[in-house]
Amino acid sequence: MAPHLGHPAAAPPAPAPAPPVAAQPVPVHAHITDAxxxxxxxxxxxxxxxxxxxxxxxxxxxxxxxxxxxxGRVVPGQTLVDSSSGIYALALAMACHRYGLRCHIVASTTVDAVMRAQLEVLGATVDQMPPSSSLRLDQERRVRHVRQLLAERPDFHWMRQYHDPVHYAGYAEFAGLVAGALPDAELTVVGAVGTGASTGGLVQALRRSGRPVRLVGIQPFGSVTFGSERFSDPEAIIAGIGSSIPFENVRHELYDTLHWVDFRHAMAGAVGLLRDHAVFAGLSTGAAHLVASWEAALDPGRLHLVIGADTGHRYAERVFARHAEALDRSSLRPRRIAALDELRPPWSVMEWARRAHQESGGTPAKEVS
Known part of the structure; x- marks a missing residue:
């Protein structure tokens, strides 16, 4: 005889139907880049x-x-070349597709097969660096390869995403979107430093409008940009966050606060973001989520904007397949430091106070002007 299971629990009441909402017009875009x-x-x-x-x-x-x-610095049909860890490569290939230009990418070792296939179908040619144990070696190899290409093909135009201020221009449009969508109040922007153009371009445009904006930048250990090059974090080749060579597009005087975050902490932020908010995003976004959560708890009256640069697809195996190993984000705290000689992994924070120059730096790889 089957055991008596009792009456099933009553189902929760169905939510009341939402009132009808007038449909908003959906734009039809001329090219996927607009969408x-x-x-x-x-x-x-x-x-x-x-x-x-x-x-x-x-x-x-x-x-x-x-x-x-x-x-007139470039003309239709010309080849644009640059080095990239992934998301800039795809963006440049799409821009070239839109405007009738050719594209050549010198790709980081972190560019996966899915990204490479997209680039090639879009018409880009790709030279990828071999597996590397460090951010420094990966970036230095890419720099040398770009120099070799330019020597062989002087008709190529090097985009110099790390150095040419032309990359700031597009983020003024993003600033307009932020200004229209978020309340006109004090704002803290939290994002990876990387090339400097995304956080720098956004914050410059917002500050020009008169809005009070703090800029909180994030760096990996091993980056020369804000003086952590004496450290190594072999598990983290997060080329979109830091650099082994000085980037001229990083304007140090724009940054109020700096956080240095290791791979394990960035992973905790990325896994926590998916677990708590169902948002699948990359390691730089995970690091920004971790940092913004801590910053927002210190200043609950101020709005914090987290920059989520890309989706989590290229980190599926290295990060999300290992979600059971992820640290509990809520238990993590940074070490407060007053000078770079106090910097220590796995997470440190320092008030940069918009100083114009870093306190220490690495030896730059030879670049092309």
């Missing part, structure tokens, strides 16, 4: 909003390519 460039704004907390991009650097690539074509 991809704008982020989704997602509230993560009372005073935290995420700007979640599919590929954030579409703003930079479109703005730069349009400016170069208008000025």
């Amino acid at each position: 991809m460039k704008a982020p989704d704004l997602v509230r993560l907390g009372d005073n935290v909003v995420l700007a979640r991009f599919e590929t954030m650097k579409v703003y930079a690539a479109l703005g730069a390519v349009r400016s170069l074509l208008r000025s």
Whole structure:
């Protein structure tokens, strides 16, 4: 005889139907880049909003390519070349597709097969660096390869995403979106430093409008940009966050606060973002989520905007397949430091106070002007 299971629990009442909402017109875009460039704004907390991009650097690539074509520095049919860890490569390939230009990418070892296939179908040619144990070696190899290409093909135009200020131009449009969508109040922007153009371009444009904006930048250990090059984090080749060579597009005087975050902490932020908010995003976004959560708790009256540069697809195996190993984000705290000689992994924070120059730096790899 089957055991008596009793009456099933009563189902919760169905939610009341939502009132009808007038349909908003949906734009028909001339090219996919117009649809991809704008982020989704997602509230993560009372005073935290995420700007979640599919590929954030579409703003930079479109703005730069349009400016170069208008000025005559490049012409239709010319080949644009640059080095990239992934999302800029895709953005540049799409901009070239839109404007009738050829594209050649010197790809980081971190560019996966899915990304490479997209680039090749879009018409880009790709030279990828071999597996590397460090951010420094990967970037230095790419720099040397770009120099070799330019020596062989002087008709190529090097986009110099790390150095040419033309990459700031596109982010003024993003600033306009932020200004229209978020309350006109004090704002803290939290994002990876990387090339400097995304956080720098956004914050410069917002500050010019008169809005009080703090800029909180994030770096990996091993980056020369804000003086952590004496450390190594072999598990983290997060080339979109830091650099082994000085980037001229990083304007140190724009940054109020710096956080240095290791791979394990960035992973905790990325896994926590998916677990708590169902947002699948990359390691730089995970690091920004971790940092913004801590910053927002210190200043609950101020709105914090998290920059989510890309989706999590290229980190599926290295990060999300290992989700059971992820640290509990809520238990993590940074070490406060007053000078770079106090810097220590796994997470340190320092008030940079908009100083114009870093306190220490690495030896630059030889670049082309």
